Amino acid sequence: MTSAEAVIDVRDAMNAGFDGFALNTHSINPSDTWNINALNYLFAAASGTDFKLLISFDMSWGLDVTKLAAFLAPYASQGAYYKTNGQTFVSTFTGGTISNPQWNSGFIQPMTSTYGIKPFFVPDFDDFSGYPDGVFGSYPILNGVFSWKSAWPAPGNTPTNVSGQVDSAALQQARAAGKLYVMPMSPLQFKYRGSGQDWYRVGEVNLSGRMSQALQLQPYFVEVITWNDSGESHYVGDFWQEQIAGSNIGDYATGYNHKGWLQVITPFIKAYKAGTTSISQIVPPSTKPVGAFWYRPLLTTASCHSSIGNYQSARDAVNFAVILPSTGYTINLYSNSQLIGSFLGQKCLNYNNVLGLAIGGGQMIQVVDGCNHIVASATGTKSVLAQSANATCN
Template sequence: MHLSVTSTLALLGMLSLLVVGTNAALKGVFAHYLVGSMGGADEAVKDVQDAQKMSLDAFALNVQDPSASWATNAIQLLFTAAEANNFKLFFSFDMSVIDQPSTFLPLFNQYQNNPAYYRHNNRPFVSTFNGGAKSFGASSPNAGWQAQFKDILSSQGIDPFFVPDFDDYGGATYDANFFKNYPVVDGVMSWESAWPEVSDGLVNVSSSKDQTALTNARAAGKLYMMPLSSVQFKHIDGGQNWYRIGELNLPLRIAQVLALQPDFVEIITWNDSGESHYIGNCWPEAIAGVPAIQAYSNGYDHTHWQDVLAPFIVAYKNGATSLSSVTPFGAFAGAFWYRPLLKAASCSGDGLGKPSGWQNAQDLINIAMLLPSTSSGVTLRVTSGGAVVATLATKPGLNFASVPIRTGSQRVELVAANGSIMGAGSSTQDVVSDTSGVCNFNYQVVHIA
């Protein structure tokens, strides 16, 4: 059970005070947005307005096919919605699919001067997913990116601010040698540090890779964009069937972000239903042709993670370094999440079988509750399978805890000092011990209202 940050995080928080002044003017918070088919302008407007309510600064538009009509149509709808609502977007080109910069440069040139395009120091912001090992025929990846991306744009009078995810460059993390070998970047983002690896076993997420990247980036005069995510569960085919720890991963990462004070934060993701870490709307058109994803994401709403993330974003931008400073906008805010299928399920009817990493999952009710600075004597009462299984003390700020779960229905109540119920949330789906259907390790996220 966890109701406070660890001593390690407290130490990092103290260290972060030394650097908060250097990055206070940055503090951009983005959400990774997987570009897919859209049903109409109303979907784009809904996404943009929901993101604004969270105080997000921009969507990082993951583009896999820069010329496909379904992609360019969605991008146009998003830019129109963003411009009308004073929101921002930037491109994150998916280099695990795209072969070379010349493939995406026409799309970038089309939008880089759009009023809705996100800029840093008046330079259009560009990111990637992977690409750190691609040389494009040059002597090194750095030379390839310089010649085929930066130099071509420079000849057109465009100076992009380049913050790629180069996790695939070949090193364990962004060490000092990385920044010597990749002067082409203005900063870096890590995707993989957002969760423990499957091979790590049953451990909490670590911020050690982020700390290394941040330290070396700043020593090189560069910036670091830290990833923040909830879980990664994928169950598509034999090569894409894994579970990377969820449970308390989201509030643990929130604490790590506050302690480290990175220059930017990227939430993974807004709408990637295929990896189960979506926090926003997942429009049916985007996965209409992928029944495997529909089978484990339809009916699994994650939007109430926004209730936890929105106050965090405001606190982070205001320089908060501890969970006690993450307070709700009203009397309280919170959510709980759980897997409706116990980890020991046989899943005998699922041809893909259990995901790799299933042993690292825990059968828990996971809770995040934000309380105001004046809060006192408030408790969380947790009922699982019809029985009260825990009564948890709270304190001002962001509290988080896990409680062992039982089969059946689930409920979490917020109880005032005088015994009255301030708020509650009830499960949307009962927990079962086995299934003859899909071996689904996705989460149900419940609003405590």
């Protein structure tokens, strides 16, 4: 990325109510200047603000545990690095197959003895056998755990909503051990890269469902997956073309703006920080409704779908999440300019999955008041196709 793009990312995330970024780092090689530059740009952009950054080592790339401390130390000393209880917050993606002694001698101890930095270690150990059961007993070094996979429904062939079972278990075990839990929240997951990297994880009402679960469970942290991972399509902010150069990610991500989701994420953040325990207490930032709606641009009957893992769980639907300031509103959904659903709104976060997605344009949402005046609306930017117009099954 560029330094200007880093400034935009930090600014936009702060404006949306985020406290910081977890920076997924899959390279610790100093010769990978694209990675070093991106980190430096982001730390510079966050410097002097309340926005914080932390390193999350991507262990799925086979990083050497014994080299993590040396890489982390220069960033941990910067003012923008996130600390809790005076300790340097560090996370991972996977690493639960590496033993506690290996993590302790290779990373935790050198951080303290060599660099004088006490890490606050909260990794994603989804790959630990039986996770989350037994993870704190097997890893005394942990200060907490983060889950990644629980952000979406488990892979499968039927439409299903996301479960909070893993999160509830991890949270209970963390609290019993005097540790903390970082709960993930995400809109969807879609990838179309070939070579076994074509899959879909349900995105109909996933984001709203996770909001409800997070407010009920009250974890100490919530991590939104993700700000800019266009490769898996769950970005809620911008992604930059430099980040996907040389890949086919742009074939299914470029031109698809996901920042509408921030319209509902920002009020959620405010409610979560206030200790709210139900989506019935999420309110818009003003007296006007806010929200988003979304849909896939291909019907489930498209012939290319059979190449995508979990394609059977998709539905031909238009989905919405709308936060209303009061009762007295009706939410109308259209596809191909035909009304497919009408819902009396409640004062809070309203969301639903409305069957009836049809070929053509005219995907639209309208919020009308008691006098049938349109007070908020949005029109989809993509027509719905029966078959893909190119080689990408989006």
